[in-house]
Amino acid sequence: MNRRSTRLVALATAAGLAVAALSGCSTGGTNAAAGDDVTLTWWHNGTGEPLNGFWQDVATEFEEAHPNVTIEVTAVQNEELKTKVAVALQSNNPPDLFQQWGGGQMNDQVAAGKLLDVSDDVAEELEAIGGSAAGWQVDGKTYGLPFSMGISGFWYNKALFEQAGITEAPSTVDELNDAVDKLKTAGITPIVVGAKDKWPAAHYWYWLALRSCGQDVLQDAGKDLVFDDECFTEAGEELQSFIDTEPFQEGFLGTSAQQGATSSAGLLANGNAAMELMGHWQPGVMGGLTEDGKGLGDDLGWFPFPAIAGADGAADAMLGGGDGYSCSASAPPECVELLKYISSVDVQTRFAETGAGLPVTAGSESGVTDPNMVALLEARNDASYVQLWLDIAYGNNVGGALNDAVANMFAGQGTAEDIVTAMNDAAAQQ
Amino acid sequence: MSSNQFVRHTDNDQSGLPAGRASARPAPGRADVVPDSPTTREAEGLQHKRRNRRRGRGEIVLFAGPALVVYLLFVMVPVGLAGYYGFFKWNGIGPLTDFVGLDNYVRALSDPVFIGAIGHNFFFVIASLLVQGPIAIGIALLLNRPMRGRSFFRVLVFVPYVLSEVIAGVAWLLLLQPNGPFDALLTSLGLGDAVQLWLGDPTIVLWTMLAVISWKYIGFAIILFLAGLQGVPEELAEAAQIDGASWWQIQRHITIPLLGPTIRIWAFLSIIGSLQLFDLVWIMTGGGPANATSTMATYMINFGFTRSQYGYGSAVAVILFIISFAIAIVYQRFVLRRDTEGALTRRVG
Numbered sequence: 078m079n080r081r082s083t084r085l086v087a088l089a090t091a092a093g094l095a096v097a098a099l100s101g102c103s104t105g106g107t108n109a110a111a112g113d114d115v116t117l118t119w120w121h122n123g124t125g126e127p128l129n130g131f132w133q134d135v136a137t138e139f140e141e142a143h144p145n146v147t148i149e150v151t152a153v154q155n156e157e158l159k160t161k162v163a164v165a166l167q168s169n170n171p172p173d174l175f176q177q178w179g180g181g182q183m184n185d186q187v188a189a190g191k192l193l194d195v196s197d198d199v200a201e202e203l204e205a206i207g208g209s210a211a212g213w214q215v216d217g218k219t220y221g222l223p224f225s226m227g228i229s230g231f232w233y234n235k236a237l238f239e240q241a242g243i244t245e246a247p248s249t250v251d252e253l254n255d256a257v258d259k260l261k262t263a264g265i266t267p268i269v270v271g272a273k274d275k276w277p278a279a280h281y282w283y284w285l286a287l288r289s290c291g292q293d294v295l296q297d298a299g300k301d302l303v304f305d306d307e308c309f310t311e312a313g314e315e316l317q318s319f320i321d322t323e324p325f326q327e328g329f330l331g332t333s334a335q336q337g338a339t340s341s342a343g344l345l346a347n348g349n350a351a352m353e354l355m356g357h358w359q360p361g362v363m364g365g366l367t368e369d370g371k372g373l374g375d376d377l378g379w380f381p382f383p384a385i386a387g388a389d390g391a392a393d394a395m396l397g398g399g400d401g402y403s404c405s406a407s408a409p410p411e412c413v414e415l416l417k418y419i420s421s422v423d424v425q426t427r428f429a430e431t432g433a434g435l436p437v438t439a440g441s442e443s444g445v446t447d448p449n450m451v452a453l454l455e456a457r458n459d460a461s462y463v464q465l466w467l468d469i470a471y472g473n474n475v476g477g478a479l480n481d482a483v484a485n486m487f488a489g490q491g492t493a494e495d496i497v498t499a500m501n502d503a504a505a506q507q
Numbered sequence: 508m509s510s511n512q513f514v515r516h517t518d519n520d521q522s523g524l525p526a527g528r529a530s531a532r533p534a535p536g537r538a539d540v541v542p543d544s545p546t547t548r549e550a551e552g553l554q555h556k557r558r559n560r561r562r563g564r565g566e567i568v569l570f571a572g573p574a575l576v577v578y579l580l581f582v583m584v585p586v587g588l589a590g591y592y593g594f595f596k597w598n599g600i601g602p603l604t605d606f607v608g609l610d611n612y613v614r615a616l617s618d619p620v621f622i623g624a625i626g627h628n629f630f631f632v633i634a635s636l637l638v639q640g641p642i643a644i645g646i647a648l649l650l651n652r653p654m655r656g657r658s659f660f661r662v663l664v665f666v667p668y669v670l671s672e673v674i675a676g677v678a679w680l681l682l683l684q685p686n687g688p689f690d691a692l693l694t695s696l697g698l699g700d701a702v703q704l705w706l707g708d709p710t711i712v713l714w715t716m717l718a719v720i721s722w723k724y725i726g727f728a729i730i731l732f733l734a735g736l737q738g739v740p741e742e743l744a745e746a747a748q749i750d751g752a753s754w755w756q757i758q759r760h761i762t763i764p765l766l767g768p769t770i771r772i773w774a775f776l777s778i779i780g781s782l783q784l785f786d787l788v789w790i791m792t793g794g795g796p797a798n799a800t801s802t803m804a805t806y807m808i809n810f811g812f813t814r815s816q817y818g819y820g821s822a823v824a825v826i827l828f829i830i831s832f833a834i835a836i837v838y839q840r841f842v843l844r845r846d847t848e849g850a851l852t853r854r855v856g
Binding site for chain 2: 160163166167182185186188189190191272273274275326327328329330331332333336337339472473474476477478481484485487488489490491503506507
């Protein structure tokens with residue numbers, strides 16, 4: 078009896094230890110530079126086609142060119158990827174190459190020493206990419222490279238514009254207001270916004286801040302996280318007077334951006350509204366929300382956010398964001414090679430051909446054929462500068478506070494000053 | 508559960524029997540029942556008792572050990588860590604260096620949005636009890652009567668509960684869009700004037716969520732009550748019927764009181780569920796518009812993950828834990844006590 082019970086205790090303890098051991102250490106093949114063989118782990122958010130297959134092809138090509146390298150590619154859903162990367166960077170076993178959106182979140186990762194400084198290795202690539210790479214640099218050092226940089230603007234239904242008698246795309250806010258009036262008169266919902274998701278609403282504020290503030294003011298604010306310049310309040314006031322013209326669809330506070338035919342993208346795609354302010358991904362999203370999978374087809378047009386007469390901000394500045402990759406601090410040198418390969422003209426041109434984004438490397442423009450995407454690419458390349466989405470540029474904390482505060486204004490529960498206060502308060506808590 | 512009460516009654520009667528009869532029937536396998544034995548055998552008896560007890564311990568370690576280790580590692584350790592993180596200003600990356608004491612707690616409890624979120628949780632606690640309780644009892648009583656298609660209806664009321672929260676949330680999100688299917692239904696019924704911006708109007712949306720939550724979880728209450736009703740002895744109803752009681756009187760004075768323990772347990776689960784409410788709200792409104800439906804859990808996710816303030820989010824998690832725990836303890840102590848007496852409040856044997 079006694080011996081048996083001792084054995085039982087031992088067994089139970091062993092089981093417990095096994096569980097503890099399993100949870101305590103995770104196995105993985107990274108960095109195990111046994112001989113020359115290297116395994117690279119690569120995380121991206123291209124869970125759907127064409128991106129998933131495209132990245133897999135890139136990995137296979139790289140493996141063929143470097144026989145000692147094995148690449149483990151993992152596609153993770155976008156929101157999940159952000160959490161997963163944050164957790165993995167805390168662990169001893171982060172992915173080698175992972176998707177990076179730049180901005181405040183990347184600054185935090187750099188400050189914590191989690192990213193590889195690739196400045197010296199990618200000088201050529203930086204030259205070919207130009208200004209778009211700025212979002213992946215901190216204090217003059219490069220911690221990643223973008224592979225796609227898009228901008229937002231108004232996507233509109235040409236047929237509905239024609240029906241309302243609008244002949245030219247609005248180039249000033251006043252013209253936009255006129256267009257809204259004409260559409261309303263014609264019984265057409267002028268603009269859709271997915272305010273339930275907050276960020277689509279906040280994009281209006283970003284754009285108005287871009288038009289109201291000078292480049293220096295915006296970028297200094299991004300660095301110091303102080304938002305005392307009057308132009309930030311002016312942006313909110315502009316937004317308030319725009320909301321007051323009631324340009325949005327009924328019940329926009331409960332509308333999501335991309336879920337189903339009643340989402341804002343779905344309403345535009347199915348011809349139930351004339352315009353939506355949205356990023357370069359819009360045609361792809363709209364396609365998935367119509368029965369024929371084509372969205373509006375040739376009826377879809379694009380124009381940049383209109384200018385505000387007499388405001389400080391540049392009328393040709395663009396707001397956008399990109400996708401890039403960073404190598405984690407412990408990644409082997411092959412990671413940087415892979416990063417460079419992804420930025421090569423060849424891969425970038427083929428990336429553009431998939432239609433999943435706008436390439437950044439000079440010389441790869443030929444891959445872009447869709448007329449709207451060509452217009453976007455031209456606007457981006459001609460821009461005096463491209464400002465990163467403000468919620469990303471200012472980091473999750475201030476950016477989140479900004480999005481919440483703008484969403485409150487859309488709900489009629491906040492003033493222009495409240496938005497600025499919310500951002501300053503959030504910055505103080507950082 | 509009511510049957511327990513009934514059985515317990517007979518138990519008490521039995522224990523009132525002369526002791527001689529009880530000892531004449533030694534309970535097999537119960538180590539602590541020491542038979543009347545002469546003093547010479549007492550030592551051997553004690554040794555036997557000790558050995559049995561040790562064996563009992565071995566079994567406890569074997570069966571409870573693995574579960575306990577998992578529980579400690581994946582429940583208690585994270586809870587402890589959350590408590591620890593809650594004292595730091597921490598963005599989730601980098602080392603924990605910025606100790607701020609109770610600042611995070613002060614900040615949470617002085618944030619009107621968080622106070623509002625607590626208020627919404629308590630709204631759901633009370634409103635869920637008031638709305639779901641009576642309706643569920645009514646439906647359970649109806650479904651407990653012999654009728655055609657009874658099991659079909661039982662399955663039907665339970666379906667919403669079986670659906671995953673995500674699917675139910677997305678379905679309702681699509682149904683409740685302006686000019687969506689739900690509005691079309693109302694209009695076709697001639698109730699076009701009742702149409703609201705169900706999810707878009709900050710003054711309506713809390714009630715919309717209450718309706719969806721009630722729809723989702725009432726099936727659980729009904730199933731619990733139906734199970735409880737199986738334990739209510741029919742003889743009592745028959746006896747009352749012979750005495751001339753109406754169906755309603757029987758339900759009111761016999762069935763519902765005997766259903767008491769089930770109702771109290773359901774209320775407990777409902778309260779805890781309402782305090783920790785997350786999925787449906789997150790999917791349907793994200794806590795909005797303008798924080799009109801935020802709960803403690805959505806607030807926690809918003810700050811902890813969306814805004815990368817893991818320290819602050821942890822402090823909010825601890826507050827949520829303390830509130831739920833305090834309510835659970837008080838409820839156990841004052842409401843569930845009569846149902847669990849002997850099982851939880853006193854040592855068995």
